[in-house]
Amino acid sequence: MVSYDLLAGLSAASADLGETLDKILPRANGQIEQRLFQAMRYSTLGEGKRLRPFLVLSSASLFKVSRHSALRVAAAVEMVHSYSLIHDDLPAMDDDDLRRGKPSCHKQFDEATAILAGDALLTQAFEVLADEDTHPDPRVCTDLVRALARAAGPHGMVGGQMIDLAGEGQSLDQAQVTHLHLLKTGRMFAFACEAGAILGKAPKSIRMALRSYAHDMGLAFQIKDDLLDVEASSEELGKTAGKDIDQDKSTFVKLLGLEQARDQAKMLCDQAINHLSCFDDEAEPLRAVARFVVERGR
């Protein structure tokens, strides 16, 4: 086993991704609608772990995919992630004033601009995936579009967000909370990991191994998020903390207790890494992500 420096890897990926996003996103240039472009950039180009793009780049590198293709798909994934955060933060949804230590999009701009910026990011992400500059084979592009739409749509991220909202005030059991997070965050993690395999035209079994890795890692990520939400103070986390408990949401911590939630996250991390047994050292970045997800501190 090689020792992989995850933080250096994340940081390098984030820098490259920033450049790619800067080229893709529309530029404010005195147009009447420039406020829209500013909001899209504000919410996408800021700081952030950029874990999902890193997963795209790491999975793509398993199949020797060109960095250019991988970066464009990573950018599309980050645009969809940013759109989801913008809409989730709206007053009618989670009503969060802070995001990544900055005012959330609707606080920095206004609600209408935030709704439109989210819509525009989601739409443009599909334009990026369908572009031959992303991959010359149109079959690869349609595979990417279809997989992203499924991951983000009514049976994916948006469906998960609906369960999250509908579940407020009623108590969900562990199976329901697991299903919620599989949809809300797991499907997009799975797309990010599968995207590299799609770009590399990998066989179905390999695609499934990467999806399984992502599902377990994503669930571990969510449990850790619940743990951090309880443990962290507002300042340290950069978003309003303790909200889930205030809103009486069903979290893993509430269902399992702190101790068992920690064990569960650890178990899922090991399971995620097991799914990567078909890969050699080249999958070290993905293994490091799984470890990081449960070990990251407050």
Next chain:
Amino acid sequence: MVSYDLLAGLSAASADLGETLDKILPRANGQIEQRLFQAMRYSTLGEGKRLRPFLVLSSASLFKVSRHSALRVAAAVEMVHSYSLIHDDLPAMDDDDLRRGKPSCHKQFDEATAILAGDALLTQAFEVLADEDTHPDPRVCTDLVRALARAAGPHGMVGGQMIDLAGEGQSLDQAQVTHLHLLKTGRMFAFACEAGAILGKAPKSIRMALRSYAHDMGLAFQIKDDLLDVEASSEELGKTAGKDIDQDKSTFVKLLGLEQARDQAKMLCDQAINHLSCFDDEAEPLRAVARFVVERGR
């Protein structure tokens, strides 16, 4: 010239489209997230002119495209149109309580559900276009995805909506209002018309002719909308009328006056029909649409 019965054509198209949408849209079945599916269906399956799907079907029939392919693309266009209406009606946007004579989505459900239903419809529309069931040639699918994303994205419909919001309270000149509507409604009309040509793998010059038709027809449509907004009462129009004037928006009627706005709409209608000179009788449905757009009553 054959005489084409537009109302019969619209009605037949609308029935077929309803069936296609019913198959595509997720079905409420007791899931926790079924409210999302109900909202998607509520806003997409209701009454409505369904002019955009009709344009897809009419342009597709110029190139002997299979009805199945055309209906799926028409469904995607209607889903994107419905999403845009749902988001436009939100309190933070145009704040409309009525849509097509029914409570708008956020009134029937709630704001969060309306935001998510719009997001889900937009996302699923791309899944439909990228599916080989829509067209077996992936190059056709990527063309469709890219063209729709451009029509609906920051340089299309969403950009137009931003101009519309940013332009409130400041007076836009005629060029700016024309640009606004070219983006806000024209680009989606253009996609609907171009879609048939993409499905039929028509040469670029034919694609451009259909786009030009759509741009002129779309602008005529918007001017007529402005005229109807002034003329119609709330009850007859099925949405809150006179809003544009209340909100001090720059409309064609305000810029040109009633008389000249009517002349302009008529002129654009003729110009739109001229763009169809490369087609024979098979383009009668599109010519009839252009005439209908300016002649429709209150």
